[in-house]
Amino acid sequence: MELKNYYKNKIEIGKILKNLRKEKKISLAKLSVLSGINIADIYKIETGEKLKINPFHLKILSEILKFDYKILYKKIGFLEETDFLKKEDIMKIINMTSIEKEKLKEKLIISEDEKDIVSIRDIHSQVLKEDE
Structure with a gap:
């Protein structure tokens, strides 16, 4: 995956997670408690500022937000089309x-x-x- 696409996709993943969190009316603080992930890390993922996104964090957040983590994995390059x-x-x-x-x-x-x-x-x- 090109670096340019990687950064673009990180931002898109952040928007997806943020929208899901807001739809479910879950605060950053509550999501942090539910997931065990530092609130600053969740914020950085949502804003696209996180340099390296931990795949386990994406999976945990996806499970809490009831979203298929494989879609996020594909967007960021952890999974391929094949x-x-x-x-x-x-x-x-x-x-x-x-x-x-x-x-x-x-x-x-x-x-x-x-x-x-x-x-x-x-x-x-x-x-x-x-x-x-």
Whole structure:
């Protein structure tokens, strides 16, 4: 991500968070208490002044404000477009037969004990490969 876009997106993220906070009628002080994040840091995030935004802070603030943190992660560059499934790929998965879904599920499970699955990027890649 270009530096220029990074700064522009930081400001946009700040505006989103501030608007959500105001819509929910939560003060900076209350959000600080609820999140455990220093009030000055929240203020700097909202105004775009925070030099480096902690991804954990974005996630906590998003959860409190009932907003999908992945949207903010994408805006700031923590996630890329390939980390998201496209609508047509989701439709392909939905329209798969149960046998096809089981095959895909088997490919995604890394460890049955831990129930770890691969990332969305790998699911996306797998769906695209099956089209070829």
